[in-house]
Amino acid sequence: MKVLVIPDIHLKPHMFRQAGSLMERGVAERAVCLMDLPDDWGQEYHISLYEETFDEAIIFAKKYPDTLWVYGNHDLCYLWDERESGYSAMAAPTVQRKLSELQRALPEGNEIRYIQKIDQVLFCHGGILDSFVRQNVPPSKYHDVDEVVRTINRLPREAMWHDSSPIWHRPQHWAGKLYKPRKLLQVVGHTPVEQIYREGNVISCDVFSTYMDGRAIGTEEYLVMDTETWEFFTI
Helix, strand or coil, X not given: XXXXXXXXCCCCCHHHHHHHHHHHCXXXXXXXXXXXXXXXXXXXXXXXXXXXXXXXXXXXXXXXXXXXXXXXXXXXXXXXXXXXXXXXXXXXHHHHHHHHHHHHHCCCCCCCECEEEECCEEEEXXXXXXXXXXXXXXXXXXXXXXXXXXXXXXXXXXXXXXXXXXXXXXXXXXXXXXXXXXXXXXXXXXXXXXXXXXXXXXXXXXXXXXXCCCCECCCCCCEEEECCCCCEEEC
């Protein structure tokens, strides 16, 4: 299946409009969004931008209902009342309300999750360490990838809000063993990179993030990949 990956948003509603244009062109059969919808440098009081970003996400979700969504740390911090860089106390009620609207806009059975799986490709915000799986999944289920994904997706805040979880891990910076690197490909955002690239069994694609002064860090391209062959291109 050809999949369009929408990386970290961070209050850039135009990304959903661009992604919609790409879907209309038929570049992919399905989309996956790595979220981090709220928060960006110096935007803590720009509430209308928070609203516009979520509204565009909801429009996209309704138009492309089979899109898969994975929580980012900036989404979950508002649901879990955690503080981190960029968190906006002013925008918190708006984010909580709009996240609920987005959740309700999705079809039954297509909830926002920590991890989404298509074929042998895992989509998550940060990355899935082998040690995290072994710590949180019974040994008898370790080799059942679908069961591993289901188990992790049910984990509570206490198991997820730390550096080694799939919403926080950064495989670009720490070379810990990932879960089943020969069998599975992981597609991740979270860590800003200059260009979309694959290293080992990880494709990194957070290329829309910016420096504090607003300059782009990456190429601002989208990843289109084949989940069966693992071939990909940028657009």
